[in-house]
Amino acid sequence: MDxxxxxxxxxxxxxxxxxxxxxxxxxxxxxxxxxxPTPEIEESGYGRTPEELARDKExxxxxxxxxxxxxxxxxxxxxxxxxxxTSGSATDAKVPEFLEFIVKDMPHxxxxxxxxxxxxxxxSNKRFDKVFKDTPETQxxxxxxxxxxxxxxxxxxxxxAKFFSRLRNLVATGYFTxxxxxxxxxxxxxxxxxxxGVPQDVLDRHxxxxxxxxxxxxxxxxxxxxxxxxxxxxLA
Amino acid sequence: MSFQIKKSSxxxxxCIVGSGAGGGMATKVLSEAGFKIxxxxxxxxxxxxxxxxxxxxxxxxxxxxxGAGTSRPFGDFxxxxxxxxxxxxxxxxxxxxxxDWFRSxxxxxxxxxxxxxxxxxxxLDFKRKDFDGKGDNWPIGYxxxxxxxxxxxxxxxxxxxxxxxxxxxxxxxxxxxxxxxxELYLKKAGQKSGxxxxxSRLSILTKRIDNRRGACFYCKQCSRSCSxxxxxxxxxxxxxxxLEYDNVDLYVNAMVREVLTDENGKATGVSYINKHDxxxxxxxxxxxxxxxxxxxxxxxxxxxKSSKFPNGLANSSGVVGKYLHDSTGAARTALVPSLMxxxxxxxxxxGGMHLYVPWWLNDSKNLGFTRGYHMxxxxxxxxxxxxxxxxMENINGLVPGKDGQMKKPGGYGLDFKNDVNRFYGAxxxxxxxxxxxxxxxxxxxxxxxxxxxxxxxxxxxxxxxxDEERKQAKHMHETFEELIHNMGGIALGNKPGKESDYGLxxxxxxxxxxxxxxxxxxxxxxxxxxxxxxxxVPNLFVxxxxxxxxxxxxxxxxxxxxxxxxxxxxxxxxxxxxxx
Numbered sequence: 009m010d011x012x013x014x015x016x017x018x019x020x021x022x023x024x025x026x027x028x029x030x031x032x033x034x035x036x037x038x039x040x041x042x043x044x045p046t047p048e049i050e051e052s053g054y055g056r057t058p059e060e061l062a063r064d065k066e067x068x069x070x071x072x073x074x075x076x077x078x079x080x081x082x083x084x085x086x087x088x089x090x091x092x093x094t095s096g097s098a099t100d101a102k103v104p105e106f107l108e109f110i111v112k113d114m115p116h117x118x119x120x121x122x123x124x125x126x127x128x129x130x131x132s133n134k135r136f137d138k139v140f141k142d143t144p145e146t147q148x149x150x151x152x153x154x155x156x157x158x159x160x161x162x163x164x165x166x167x168x169a170k171f172f173s174r175l176r177n178l179v180a181t182g183y184f185t186x187x188x189x190x191x192x193x194x195x196x197x198x199x200x201x202x203x204x205g206v207p208q209d210v211l212d213r214h215x216x217x218x219x220x221x222x223x224x225x226x227x228x229x230x231x232x233x234x235x236x237x238x239x240x241x242x243l244a
Numbered sequence: 245m246s247f248q249i250k251k252s253s254x255x256x257x258x259c260i261v262g263s264g265a266g267g268g269m270a271t272k273v274l275s276e277a278g279f280k281i282x283x284x285x286x287x288x289x290x291x292x293x294x295x296x297x298x299x300x301x302x303x304x305x306x307x308x309x310x311g312a313g314t315s316r317p318f319g320d321f322x323x324x325x326x327x328x329x330x331x332x333x334x335x336x337x338x339x340x341x342x343x344d345w346f347r348s349x350x351x352x353x354x355x356x357x358x359x360x361x362x363x364x365x366x367x368l369d370f371k372r373k374d375f376d377g378k379g380d381n382w383p384i385g386y387x388x389x390x391x392x393x394x395x396x397x398x399x400x401x402x403x404x405x406x407x408x409x410x411x412x413x414x415x416x417x418x419x420x421x422x423x424x425x426x427e428l429y430l431k432k433a434g435q436k437s438g439x440x441x442x443x444s445r446l447s448i449l450t451k452r453i454d455n456r457r458g459a460c461f462y463c464k465q466c467s468r469s470c471s472x473x474x475x476x477x478x479x480x481x482x483x484x485x486x487l488e489y490d491n492v493d494l495y496v497n498a499m500v501r502e503v504l505t506d507e508n509g510k511a512t513g514v515s516y517i518n519k520h521d522x523x524x525x526x527x528x529x530x531x532x533x534x535x536x537x538x539x540x541x542x543x544x545x546x547x548x549k550s551s552k553f554p555n556g557l558a559n560s561s562g563v564v565g566k567y568l569h570d571s572t573g574a575a576r577t578a579l580v581p582s583l584m585x586x587x588x589x590x591x592x593x594x595g596g597m598h599l600y601v602p603w604w605l606n607d608s609k610n611l612g613f614t615r616g617y618h619m620x621x622x623x624x625x626x627x628x629x630x631x632x633x634x635x636m637e638n639i640n641g642l643v644p645g646k647d648g649q650m651k652k653p654g655g656y657g658l659d660f661k662n663d664v665n666r667f668y669g670a671x672x673x674x675x676x677x678x679x680x681x682x683x684x685x686x687x688x689x690x691x692x693x694x695x696x697x698x699x700x701x702x703x704x705x706x707x708x709x710x711d712e713e714r715k716q717a718k719h720m721h722e723t724f725e726e727l728i729h730n731m732g733g734i735a736l737g738n739k740p741g742k743e744s745d746y747g748l749x750x751x752x753x754x755x756x757x758x759x760x761x762x763x764x765x766x767x768x769x770x771x772x773x774x775x776x777x778x779x780x781v782p783n784l785f786v787x788x789x790x791x792x793x794x795x796x797x798x799x800x801x802x803x804x805x806x807x808x809x810x811x812x813x814x815x816x817x818x819x820x821x822x823x824x
Contacts, residue, residue, distance in 0.1 A: 114314060
């Protein structure tokens with residue numbers, strides 16, 4: 009029996025048969041849950057309340073960035089997070105799609121993002137007589153170099169640098185919360201497991217150790233499924 | 245008038261308003277004593293094992309906003325339906341003051357997402373006035389509550405260690421988990437400054453306590469409410485078992501408006517708005533227990549006006565809503581360079597810190613403030629969520645790159661991508677949570693001009709910190725910097741100064757608000773007697789944090805649970821003696 013299955017069994021063994029509702033009051037959520045799941049419920053997928061689900065749907069039904077903006081964002085996303093030998097790029101991880109959603113979810117990003125893209129095209133036109141996405145990469149990077157280091161920006165590029173910092177934040181977050189990005193980062197949790205302290209080689213590397221008191225007091229993995237017994241527990 | 249209040253002829257023994265810690269405990273104890281109970285909850289039914297509601301084990305990419313806090317303030321996966329702002333349920337503030345009121349509308353209320361920090365108040369905490377002359381003593385002492393803390397520990401489960409620290413009473417502790425790497429750093433740093441860095445005390449089952457609930461499997465997601473009930477939430481641990489028997493009727497989406505009274509001034513039940521049909525209903529009961537949260541219960545009492553109770557129910561003292569107080573809070577983060585480029589392994593651990601620092605300066609007389617704070621920590625290689633990778637330009641110029649050269653902060657490309665990787669797990673955070681001194685002038689009252697979407701008059705807050713709290717926050721920041729220095733860390737951001745109240749959080753932000761229906765022996769200066777029973781109305785009780793005389797620097801939940809158990813036993817006896 010794998011761990012997931014045993015979890016399910018554990019839950020099934022402890023859940024009660026249902027709640028009682030009295031009088032005129034009914035709980036519509038409960039009723040829905042008893043019926044065959046509709047596509048809406050599957051769509052919800054991450055534990056949404058009906059209000060939250062409705063809001064998600066509304067956001068999905070709208071479009072913010074136009075095609076040109078989306079194409080520019082794709083170029084920019086991969087400049088910020090390119091692929092390497094072992095991991096994909098921001099567009100591989102669908103970061104532009106995340107950007108489209110997040111500006112609808114957080115409208116305070118909308119004007120700075122749209123305006124920032126306009127700023128960038130203006131700058132590119134001025135320098136190279138082409139919008140940003142259509143200039144060669146070396147020229148694109150010439151502009152990016154001027155706005156990617158907020159502590160070292162010429163006054164005329166300050167607005168561009170502000171935009172780029174915001175974009176870098178959002179692209180990074182979009183990437184490192186994607187499946188690919190999490191793998192690249194090496195996060196290995198979010199699974200049922202047993203914590204038994206920092207691995208010994210890591211302790212050694214940091215010149216740290218668990219003292220005797222800690223080792224005696226802390227939970228021993230093999231005892232975690234025993235039921236606590238207070239018979240010999242001495243509390244003043 | 246077409247609007248008609250719908251009355252049911254059934255009369256319950258007890259009506260309980262609110263299913264959080266206090267209401268859940270009252271429901272459990274009183275239903276087991278054989279009473280017929282109506283439990284009213286303003287939000288929907290909730291079970292963390294219900295797949296439609298569950299967020300445990302969801303990945304950030306399962307949310308289109310990657311878990312951001314747009315609709316739930318602590319993020320998409322946090323298990324509180326509500327927040328500081330709820331559509332259609334406003335509150336107001338007066339005199340330019342600030343107070344933020346967090347509400348969670350669901351079975352179990354805020355216990356579904358809370359930090360599980362389960363600290364007993366100590367002997368000093370009930371009698372602070374005896375030592376600093378400020379505020380008021382509780383009418384009870386540690387010895388009155390201790391037996392109930394003991395019972396709560398055994399019923400619900402809490403891990404920790406026996407430390408024998410005078411004002412930090414030990415309990416029936418399950419074994420704690422081993423500290424994480426950054427926590428070992430903090431322990432060493434704290435010891436250098438003489439701070440007691442000890443295992444935290446959280447209501448999470450590192451070991452089973454019965455056959456009903458599973459042992460913790462270390463996903464760090466207690467804030468999402470545990471689907472095997474390995475942590476404490478009132479809904480999973482208290483209400484759900486009580487519902488297995490016939491004594492409890494649960495009313496969900498029932499927004500209570502007021503307590504009803506008869507011509508003798510006794511409570512006869514409550515009226516509530518059914519959120520589905522927006523009609524008003526009544527529930528009749530011989531006893532009413534409010535446990536709608538400190539401010540929620542005060543609001544119900546103040547809205548329960550009649551010719552007999554023109555200032556609201558149980559308010560002959562005029563104290564209902566007064567003495568509102570939250571914990572103080574301030575926080576700082578740091579980069580710890582020696583934690584960069586870490587080896588990856590699963591260090592999720594339990595939901596929250598494995599070590600903390602209890603207040604260590606009770607004997608110090610010259611701090612400029614007299615109440616203490618405890619310290620909480622966070623850090624480690626946690627699951628990424630919205631915000632990961634933000635602000636790299638604030639940290640990647642602080643330390644040399646892999647080539648040993650300092651670099652210009654910011655950047656892009658593979659070098660930037662690699663930087664996010666290098667700094668992952670190297671940021672440590674710390675926070676102080678302190679005791680404020682309750683003030684009569686910090687209060688909630690009914691706003692005469694505003695109602696919520698259910699037509700119920702809303703609360704208006706007036707709250708100001710005093711210099712006691714500001715000086716405490718200043719001290720917190722000095723301690724943070726000392727610890728960061730001891731760890732070889734680099735403090736991030738600026739140390740907040742006087743102009744920003746030393747980084748003191750806005751009241752209400754720590755979500756420990758209590759005190760609005762405080763207990764006392766004198767009915768002229770308190771709302772409840774020492775058993776959480778209203779002085780003015782013998783069959784009315786308040787069993788949430790409202791009864792607190794003072795908050796201590798401890799999180800209130802464990803004390804709410806202990807006092808609700810104590811009050812429920814008292815109520816049982818009083819009914820048996822025909823006193824109620």
